[in-house]
């Protein structure tokens with residue numbers, strides 16, 4: 449069954465947790481879709497995990513469209529959300545609408561996501577009015593890393609907590625169909641989830657959210673440089689990959705790969721005629 453913005457809303461009402469992961473390519477999206485994931489975010493985190501940048505700021509509309517197209521080809525039932533990259537929606541409402549439209553038309557996703565609270569409400573309103581569902585994203589918004597002075601938990605002070613509650617209400621009012629809460633204290637995320645009617649999707653925001661999302665390389669244990677506190681490694685895929693790469697190198701060097709069963713045959717008659 450196709451997941452939609454309506455089924456997301458129904459899941460919140462029923463208390464059925466919404467499951468999301470990031471993906472950036474066809475084969476991974478297909479595996480997640482076959483596993484029954486509700487939604488896939490083509491995150492601008494692809495700048496870091498796929499392209500090797502140190503943050504998400506260099507990611508372009510072209511990067512996002514390229515990867516979103518690949519994911520939508522692999523996702524049959526999952527709701528695919530395309531992430532709006534840095535400076536694709538901040539300059540003006542018109543640019544935001546134009547770029548959201550490109551992501552949906554060229555990337556073929558069913559919704560877009562953008563970071564921010566009150567400051568991006570005019571964009572959320574206009575994009576939604578153009579029939580493009582918008583997922584909001586508040587708390588630690590990585591495109592603002594230079595303003596935050598690093599990747600830090602948000603909303604710990606009374607002032608910060610109140611501001612996040614207000615921002616959640618503001619983006620709901622502006623028309624967002626869901627909100628990502630990133631690196632927010634668990635109790636505050638629970639309060640926010642209870643005070644709005646649209647689903648909250650948490651990452652580093654505890655189990656009181658209406659759904660969860662993780663970056664897939666993090667949850668598969670594919671990255672060894674840095675693992676944030678909120679990540680659980682559900683497998684050690686990085687180790688499995690390295691073992692397989694090492695075995696291939698070893699067997700190729702000693703000549704045991706390729707074996708006869710991996711090899712195409714030709715008749716002796718043909719071979720004899722070659723001499």
Ligand code: KIV
Nearest residue numbers: 470491492493628651
């Ligand atoms: O880009 C991304 O992967 C994200 C999620 C972590 C929410 O924005």
Ligand code: NA
Nearest residue numbers: 491492493531
């Ligand atoms: Na993102």
